[in-house]
Amino acid sequence: MSSPSDLNLDYVANLARLALTEEEKREFARQLGDILHYVEKLRQVDVTGVEPMAHASPVFNVWAADVAGPGLPVEAALRNAPARRDDTIVVPKVVE
Amino acid sequence: MADEIIHQPAARLAALLAAGKLSSLKLVQACFARTRAVDDRVQAFNSCDEAAALAAAQASDARRAAGQARGPLDGIPVGLKDVIAVEGQPLTCSSRMLANFVSPYDATVTQKLKAAGAIPLGRLNMDEFAMGSSTENSAFRPTANPWDLTRVPGGSSGGSAAAVAAGELPLTLGSDTGGSIRQPAALCGIVGLKPTYGLVSRYGLAAYASSLDQIGPLARTVEDAALLLGVIAGHDPRDSTSFQAEVPDYRAGLAARKGPWRLGVPKEFFGAGLDPEVSAAVKRALEFYRQQGCEIREVSLPLAAEYAIATYYLIATAEASSNLARYDGIRYGHRSAAAKDAIDIYTRSRAEGFGPEVKRRIILGTHVLSSGYYDAYYLRAQKVRTLIRNEFAAVLRDCDALLSPTSPVPAFKLGEKSADPLAMYLTDIYTISVNLAGLPGISIPCGFTGGGLPIGLQLIGRPFDEAGLLAIAHAYEQAHEWQHKHPAL
Numbered sequence: 001m002s003s004p005s006d007l008n009l010d011y012v013a014n015l016a017r018l019a020l021t022e023e024e025k026r027e028f029a030r031q032l033g034d035i036l037h038y039v040e041k042l043r044q045v046d047v048t049g050v051e052p053m054a055h056a057s058p059v060f061n062v063w064a065a066d067v068a069g070p071g072l073p074v075e076a077a078l079r080n081a082p083a084r085r086d087d088t089i090v091v092p093k094v095v096e
Numbered sequence: 097m098a099d100e101i102i103h104q105p106a107a108r109l110a111a112l113l114a115a116g117k118l119s120s121l122k123l124v125q126a127c128f129a130r131t132r133a134v135d136d137r138v139q140a141f142n143s144c145d146e147a148a149a150l151a152a153a154q155a156s157d158a159r160r161a162a163g164q165a166r167g168p169l170d171g172i173p174v175g176l177k178d179v180i181a182v183e184g185q186p187l188t189c190s191s192r193m194l195a196n197f198v199s200p201y202d203a204t205v206t207q208k209l210k211a212a213g214a215i216p217l218g219r220l221n222m223d224e225f226a227m228g229s230s231t232e233n234s235a236f237r238p239t240a241n242p243w244d245l246t247r248v249p250g251g252s253s254g255g256s257a258a259a260v261a262a263g264e265l266p267l268t269l270g271s272d273t274g275g276s277i278r279q280p281a282a283l284c285g286i287v288g289l290k291p292t293y294g295l296v297s298r299y300g301l302a303a304y305a306s307s308l309d310q311i312g313p314l315a316r317t318v319e320d321a322a323l324l325l326g327v328i329a330g331h332d333p334r335d336s337t338s339f340q341a342e343v344p345d346y347r348a349g350l351a352a353r354k355g356p357w358r359l360g361v362p363k364e365f366f367g368a369g370l371d372p373e374v375s376a377a378v379k380r381a382l383e384f385y386r387q388q389g390c391e392i393r394e395v396s397l398p399l400a401a402e403y404a405i406a407t408y409y410l411i412a413t414a415e416a417s418s419n420l421a422r423y424d425g426i427r428y429g430h431r432s433a434a435a436k437d438a439i440d441i442y443t444r445s446r447a448e449g450f451g452p453e454v455k456r457r458i459i460l461g462t463h464v465l466s467s468g469y470y471d472a473y474y475l476r477a478q479k480v481r482t483l484i485r486n487e488f489a490a491v492l493r494d495c496d497a498l499l500s501p502t503s504p505v506p507a508f509k510l511g512e513k514s515a516d517p518l519a520m521y522l523t524d525i526y527t528i529s530v531n532l533a534g535l536p537g538i539s540i541p542c543g544f545t546g547g548g549l550p551i552g553l554q555l556i557g558r559p560f561d562e563a564g565l566l567a568i569a570h571a572y573e574q575a576h577e578w579q580h581k582h583p584a585l
Contacts, residue, residue: 007463016417016462017424017439018455019447027452032460034518039406039473045399045480052478055307055337056485056534057294058559062336076200082431089427094438 007032101126102263103582106320107347109266110168113160120153120160120171124215127173131218131264134585139239140249140259142178143186144218149173152215159213168323168347170213175268177256178219179226180311181300182206185216189302190234191224193429193449203300204335205269205311205328212327217265220255224451225420226271226304228252229279229523232514233453240510241284242583243549247507250280256314257284262585267315267324271301273308274408275502275527278539281314282502282552285541285578287569288314289321290527292559293534294339296325297332303419305412306337308531317579318540318570322346325562344563353567356389360495363394364401365526371505377543377551378501381572385499388571395491395498397529400484404529405521407484410464410477411532416454417461423449456517481532488533492558497568500526502539502552526554536562540569541578550578 009029013020020028071077074087083090101109101123112118128146135141156171165171178188181199183206188194202210209216223233231239231254239254241247242262249258253270257280260268270277272290281288289312296311303309313324326346332338361382366375386392425431425445432444450458464473491498504525513520530537535556542553553572557565573579 006469009459012459012463012466015466016458017421017442017446018450018458019443020455020459021447024452024455028456028459031456031517032463035409035460035521038518039410039477042403042406042410042476042480045403045476045483047476047479047483050479050482052475053482053485054478055293056532056559057337057339059294059337059339064333072200079200080197080428082425082428091426092435092437092441 007036102130103316104266105317106172106266106315107168107317107323109172113171114165120156120215121150123171124149124153124173124217127217127265134262135264137240137245137585138242138258138262138264139237140220140255140262140264142188142190142219142221142236142255145185149215149217156213156215166211166213169209169327171215172267173215173217173265174209174324175218175220175256175259175265176206176216177222177253177268177270179222179271179302180205180269182216186219187302188219189225190222190236191449191451191454192235193423195430197428201300204297204332206300208328214327218259220259220268222255223252224454225302225416226252226273226276227416227453227457229275229520230514231255232510233451235451238510241507242585243285244507246509247549248283248510250283250503250507252276253314254280257281257286257288260284260286260314260316261583263582267313267320269311269328270314271309271311272531273305273412274531275524277312277314278527278537278552278554279503279524281539283507283550285550285581286314286316287318287321287538287540288312289325289538289562290530290536291325291329291562292536294337295329295341295560295562297335297338299332299334305415306419307415308412318566318573319347319350321538322350322566339560341560346563346566349563350567350570353564355568355571356391357385357496357568358391358393358494359385360393360395360491360498362397362401362491362498362500364397365500367401369504369522369525370501373545374501374504374506374551378499378553381542381553382499384572384575393495395495397487397491399480399487400529403480404484404532405525407477407480407532408528409460409521410473411481413457413461414465414474415461417458417465420454420458425449453517484529485533488529488535497565498556500554500556502526502554506545506549506551530556535559536565538565538569540573542572543578544581
């Protein structure tokens, strides 16, 4: 397992699309360092040959029938949009 | 009238409704009156649509008058943690990100409540996005513990627990990812049940950690929890982890499922860090079961005790970082007014919309999933999770249930642990492994500290054996008087 000091906050914050202030970076570096140090204890467990477990439900490969059903009406789907015009969500231009 | 309603179990209120001695309208009005009297101090509610609840109460009374009452919960108000969707109602997750969000549809549990005639009443405070153990991470305000207003109600379903304890609502729903129903139930002196993963649909529950989240009831009695579970449980094609299980009559099972039982006591759950008064109360409960003829056997869960919290904080944060990627400021939720381009909308909206604990968990989860760290952290945690589940399965082969404290400490002071995330995480030490293993767990009151704070007993059952778990809890509750004590507010 890597060292807790490997946490590169700028790199990870960019991956998470989350802007952090300098004060948040200082605080998180300390707090997350503590937590990463704590989880290092998992290195002690012998996991040789153990299958990883994604969830505890005894349900696998669930298929839905390929049948069209009702969806949200447009007005309901757009009700929470931060900015809208007609039946669309307004966003900044992304292509020059 | 009010005294006959406040603090009464839902089953008792249902009997009054059925006998024509109470109307749903009067009951709902009594809940409003109690909330107006105490909630400026308890602060359990984020919001409440009184008009919708009154209309639903009148519809219930009309059904009953026509001889068409739908069952025991018809006309009973049920509060919802502000993470469960009710069409046309706010859904804030106690986050600035969703401060103005209105649900476009009902969660499956909401549909089931409405179909049973129950009245969704109130949006209850919580730790932001269900991340926390004290409800102090709410972006709006902390909730106070009704037994001592200077202390936390637990979390993350703190509003759901405090509202029941304070007499504001007879029943509420919460969600439990690492203890978020059971721990606040313990700290507020009520009953809280986390069902087996897959028993209750998660459709319409704002996701935190999808492989761990379950919706469950908070109630004044085990019987009430059984009634509410019977309404919300069952297969739902809209949740692909939902299990095709028969839903038994849980209330009928309380008397039908008889002991004596074989109860396991995990020795590691009574070690360092356990408050002596909590330990003594739980051991008295254990003695009660022994005197009832139950076979008490010491069992060992070394991996769960030592590694569950570390495993949880890798898996839960990884899932959270993925689930919360949807809050991007584009389609719904907070959008930063300062943003200049698309990337800016993401990074600034999320910076402005999320509180510190949510940001910490997103960062940690993103880190443990990132290239070069995935195998060492996330994959290893998933393997340890398998070992923890196997460990529980082995001890539950020979035991009907396991018995432990719910929380190592009674309600702590507001502000006491909020500066130290790791110290807060460690308060979930007895509940978190139950989510990793997907098992059902219930917390019931088992006494008070010398200072008058409630103490919770946790019982852990076999997968999908809620009926057995509730019967074991009911046997203890019936022989004790804890549920008849109420906080002075």
